[in-house]
Amino acid sequence: MIKGKDIVIIGIQPWDIEIGSNCKNIALEFAKDNRVLYVNPPMDRITRIKQKNNQRIQKRIRIAKGQIPNLEKISDNLWNVYPKNTVESINWVGSHSIFKILNKRNAHLLSSDIKSAIKRLNFSDFILFNDSSMFLGLHLKELLQPKVYAYYMRDYLVKVPYWQKHGERIEPHVVEKADVLTTNSDFFAEFGLRYNPHxxxxxxxxxxxxxSDEDDTIKVPNDFNDIPSPVIGYVGSLTTLRLDIKLLEHIANERKDWSIVLVGPEDEDFKKSELHNLPNVYFLGRKDSSELPNYVKGFDVAMNPQLINNLTIGNYPRKIDEYLAMGKPIIATKTKAMEMFKDSVYLGSTKEQYIELIEKALIEDSKERAKDRINVAKSHTWTNNVEAIYNAIITATKHKVKWD
Structure with a gap:
């Protein structure tokens, strides 16, 4: 446990982001026992010009002009700073040497804003926690001189086109510079070990x-009234970047007595797929997030039929915890990141294994197994996650830092 310390968080998501954020959840947990400064990513020049009518950007422009304060208090131990300086938009730059010069300039601009906030809050001997900001994070250890520099890796960003051009070269250097690398999957931890023993x-x-449905109050939607059991279901975006259409077609064709229920918005490939012509496949469409538990309750087996590619191989699928929380038997594609679930999820590597494991899941399901799955989901709390981050930081730095 780390208590009574100052922690500065930088990342790629601002506090006012409109979707859920791992980093915000971690910040809130840090702030239970420490003082925390959450640093929004700086506004870049192209965004400032192109999105000047966006309400969130207008606020940043007013802050840059000094019209409103750039430091906001979120709670007793948590502050959010909006950097005043506008950085250059440089990801398009093809030359590594020019990118390097401009990236260092951007880091200097960001560090001056962070230093100003740190001074106003009287932070000292702080921990710098970097959530995947590989470009700006390359120089912040030298510029800010934190007590500990921790890098957090939770997505394979260097395989995403925006980050790939310079990220494949830069991120290993950031990992190497960090005092500790924390990750949300074994895949990323193994990647990190190539550059950092910690x-x-x-x-x-x-x-x-x-x-949570332990009191059995969640109701199955009427959409399921005319769908025969057993129901093998998926909830989430139906995108061919992540999901295996051919696998779904195989399951539906091989077991026509199973109902394949897909809940979520479709991309164009899904809309044009043969799945729409199969009588035992049901597309229920996009649903509000508040309704998703109701739809999962209608499944006999929940699934995550992922493709294995750069987007999925190291990805921690949050939907697995959601399925587990409802006690559902689960079949998912076997990846390195999914190995941590091997005792509570059926993991398949081929379309034939998927059929066999779904049959096994239907046969083996019981109240006792459902309770075990619910308990696994309960263990994956933000409190436990942050405790593991604290332990990693302490273990990696105990040779140079005296922790209470």
């Missing part, structure tokens, strides 16, 4: 309270 898998937190 690389640790700390798991992931997940708030699954709205998926």
């Amino acid at each position: 690389s640790y898998m700390v798991g992931q937190g997940c708030d699954v309270s709205h998926f």
Whole structure:
């Protein structure tokens, strides 16, 4: 446990982001026992010009002009700073040498804003926690001189086109510079060990309270009234970047007595797929997040039929915790990141294994197994996740830092 310390968080998601954020959840947990400064990513020049009518950007422009304060108090131990300086938009730059010069300039601008906030808050001997900001994070250890520099890796960003051009070269250097690397999957921890011996898998937190149905109050939607059992279901975006259409077609064709229920928005490939012509496949469409537990309750087996590619191989699928929280038997594609679930999820590597394991899941399901799955989901809290981060930091730095 780390208590009574100052922690500065930088990352790639601002506090006012409109979707859920791992980093915000971690910040809130840090702030229970420490003082925390959450640093929004700086506004870049192209965004400032192109999105000047966006309400969130207008606020940043007013801050840059000094019209409103750039430091906001979120709670007793948590502050959010909006950097005043506008950085250059440089990811498009092809030359590594020019990118390097401009990236260092951007880091200097960001560090001056962080230093100003740190001074106003009277932070000292702080921990710098970097959530995947590989470009700006390359120079912040030298510029800010933190007591500990921790890098947090939770997505394979260097395989995403925006980050790939310069990220494949830069991120290993950031990992190498860090005092400790924390990750949410074994895949990323193994990657990190190539550059830093202090690389640790700390798991992931997940708030699954709205998926809790231990009192049996969640109702199955009427959409299921005319769908025969057993129902093999999936909830989430139906995108061919992540999901295996051919696998779904195989399951539906091989077991026509099973109902394949898909809940979520479709991309164009899904809309044009043969799945729409199969009588035992049901597309229920996009649903509000508040309704998703109801739809999961209608499944006999929940599934995550992922493709194995750069987007999925190291990805921690939050939906697995949501399925587990409802006690559902689960079949998912076997990846390195999914190995941590091997005792509570059926993992398949081929379309034939998927059929066999779904049959096994239907046969083996019981109240006792459902309770065990619920308990696994309950263990994946943000409190436990942050405790693992603390332990990783202490273990990696105990040779140079005296922790209470």
